[in-house]
Amino acid sequence: MPQQYHAADHDSGLEVTITGDFPPDPDDRVRIARTANLFTRLMSTILTTESDYERRERFRAIETQLEMADALIRGDVTEVQELMRNTLKSMGVTEEQLGQAQEQFRSQLEAMGGDASAIEMLFGGTGGEPAPPEPGPLDDVSLEGLTIEDLPQPVNDGAADETPEDETPEDELSAETEGDEER
Numbered sequence: 001m002p003q004q005y006h007a008a009d010h011d012s013g014l015e016v017t018i019t020g021d022f023p024p025d026p027d028d029r030v031r032i033a034r035t036a037n038l039f040t041r042l043m044s045t046i047l048t049t050e051s052d053y054e055r056r057e058r059f060r061a062i063e064t065q066l067e068m069a070d071a072l073i074r075g076d077v078t079e080v081q082e083l084m085r086n087t088l089k090s091m092g093v094t095e096e097q098l099g100q101a102q103e104q105f106r107s108q109l110e111a112m113g114g115d116a117s118a119i120e121m122l123f124g125g126t127g128g129e130p131a132p133p134e135p136g137p138l139d140d141v142s143l144e145g146l147t148i149e150d151l152p153q154p155v156n157d158g159a160a161d162e163t164p165e166d167e168t169p170e171d172e173l174s175a176e177t178e179g180d181e182e183r
Helices: 026-047 052-074 077-090 095-111 117-123 170-176
Strands: 003-008 015-020
Touching (some): 015 026, 026 052, 077 117
Antiparallel strands (some): 003 015
8 A cells, every 4th residue: 555755845835745655764764754755845945935037947957857867867978968968058058168168167077086077978079879888897897796885884983973964863853754654
């Protein structure tokens, strides 16, 4: 049976309910709840914008960002490049300016000892076409048998454990969401 997460913005009265079959892992459920709360807060902010023009611009901006996030998660580099180019063009950046920026980024990245192929991945090759992927340092590495213990572990520097500003403790999330409750 599907579960539901419910998020509400108390200032605007906006409520969002997400219904589905969710993974049982508690961390996944926390991420779902946080994402639902963030989306609700974002929508509330946009909807309470008084200027019609500004509200529409904010909707367009967030739509583009969500489309870009979706393309990045799917690994569709071509779509990410297209969305980025269209966004910059809508801001008045010409192809010539985009090419100049690409060259400046490449020069600065190379000067810092970085991999300039990342620029092609972001902007595409010459003429806006995506550059073919370059072999990376991990292409010949086998991950078979790798465990979490094999990875570098964080070092506790003795600082007091604090929740970062953008993190909400799990017990606060449960107060804001109705995870697994059926309606």
